[in-house]
Amino acid sequence: MDVCTYADIGPLVQQKADPHMAEDPQVMNVVRQLDEACREIGFFYVKGHGVSPHLLEQVLDMGYKFFALPEEDKLQIAMSSDTGFRGYQKLGQNITKGQPDLHEAIDYFRELENQKLSTRKENPLMGSNQWPNEPSGFRPLIEEYVNVMTDLGEAIIQGIALALSGKKDAFGGKRAGDPFWILRVIGYPPMKKSDFEVGCGDHTDYGLLTLVNQDPTIPALQVKNNEGNWIWAKPIPGTFVVNIGDMLKIWTNGLYQSTLHRVMNDDSKYRVSVPFFYEPNFDALVEPLEICEQQTGSAVPRFTPVVYGDHVIGKVLTNFG
Numbered sequence: 583m584d585v586c587t588y589a590d591i592g593p594l595v596q597q598k599a600d601p602h603m604a605e606d607p608q609v610m611n612v613v614r615q616l617d618e619a620c621r622e623i624g625f626f627y628v629k630g631h632g633v634s635p636h637l638l639e640q641v642l643d644m645g646y647k648f649f650a651l652p653e654e655d656k657l658q659i660a661m662s663s664d665t666g667f668r669g670y671q672k673l674g675q676n677i678t679k680g681q682p683d684l685h686e687a688i689d690y691f692r693e694l695e696n697q698k699l700s701t702r703k704e705n706p707l708m709g710s711n712q713w714p715n716e717p718s719g720f721r722p723l724i725e726e727y728v729n730v731m732t733d734l735g736e737a738i739i740q741g742i743a744l745a746l747s748g749k750k751d752a753f754g755g756k757r758a759g760d761p762f763w764i765l766r767v768i769g770y771p772p773m774k775k776s777d778f779e780v781g782c783g784d785h786t787d788y789g790l791l792t793l794v795n796q797d798p799t800i801p802a803l804q805v806k807n808n809e810g811n812w813i814w815a816k817p818i819p820g821t822f823v824v825n826i827g828d829m830l831k832i833w834t835n836g837l838y839q840s841t842l843h844r845v846m847n848d849d850s851k852y853r854v855s856v857p858f859f860y861e862p863n864f865d866a867l868v869e870p871l872e873i874c875e876q877q878t879g880s881a882v883p884r885f886t887p888v889v890y891g892d893h894v895i896g897k898v899l900t901n902f903g
């Protein structure tokens with residue numbers, strides 16, 4: 583199977599609020615498709631997600647407009663340890679596996695009340711998100727997008743919960759009932775004109791689910807398949823590319839993979855993408871679910887339990903030069 587698994591998740595999204603959704607054959611058909619894609623490669627496309635094409639386009643457009651500003655304007659919202667790692671990072675500042683990446687980005691993290699009470703030493707992500715004055719309307723648009731995407735992430739995770747346990751709320755409550763989120767607005771200049779080797783080096787994502795809104799005209803995202811080859815996750819207009827994060831790998835005891843991926847912008851045009859990361863509760867203790875252990879049997883390596891927030895902090899602290 584390749585990365586082209588393509589699910590129309592319409593039934594899942596439309597019946598999200600229905601406690602009896604598992605009785606609908608169309609919902610269960612989607613659930614089977616998601617389960618298969620998660621077991622095989624951990625990457626798939628979704629359509630029928632209900633997010634308006636106009637909103638997807640506007641969000642990317644904000645990115646293009648922001649990155650086109652003079653550097654001094656962008657640096658007004660510069661990210662540092664003093665801002666809780668929230669804000670703008672310039673080209674080469676993001677580091678993956680020791681190498682600087684050819685991208686610039688603005689990073690946003692959910693602002694948690696209890697984070698505001700803690701010290702930076704306890705929680706380096708403590709801080710407020712940084713919003714640019716220009717392009718105008720940036721903040722309300724991204725805030726709307728975060729709300730819409732949180733809803734969508736919940737619908738997909740309910741489908742995955744049904745696949746794994748037969749219960750739509752298996753990831754509710756203390757697991758991901760109060761989900762953390764991360765959003766990155768990322769700009770990738772063409773690699774040809776630079777000395778950099780990669781737009782974003784190979785990595786796995788940290789949490790539950792990533793939903794990528796990418797420029798529909800530029801192939802750049804690549805996924806490592808089970809044979810170890812890099813394959814393109816070309817944009818399909820109107821869809822999201824969805825992939826599994828580290829926490830879902832642990833919860834499923836490895837039934838699902840958090841797949842390695844990277845970004846190579848070989849095009850001659852600048853590329854913007856906006857991944858939204860739907861995450862567990864910040865303080866969730868993540869350990870293999872019993873139901874998944876039964877399915878994987880004792881021969882499969884187990885994972886050590888981790889607190890999601892600790893995992894993400896550990897990652898962020900090594901992300902910048």
Ligand SMILES: N=C(N)NCCCC[C@H](N)C(=O)O
Nearest residue numbers: 677678679764785787788901
């Ligand atoms: N929130 C997520 N997934 N961000 C991924 C950022 C790119 C990889 C990062 N430098 C790393 O080394 O992990």
Ligand SMILES: O=C(O)CCC(=O)C(=O)O
Nearest residue numbers: 766794796803845855857
């Ligand atoms: O730009 C993309 O398509 C994906 C970016 C990515 O993998 C990440 O930020 O974690």
Ligand SMILES: [Fe+2]
Nearest residue numbers: 785786787843
């Ligand atoms: Fe990623």
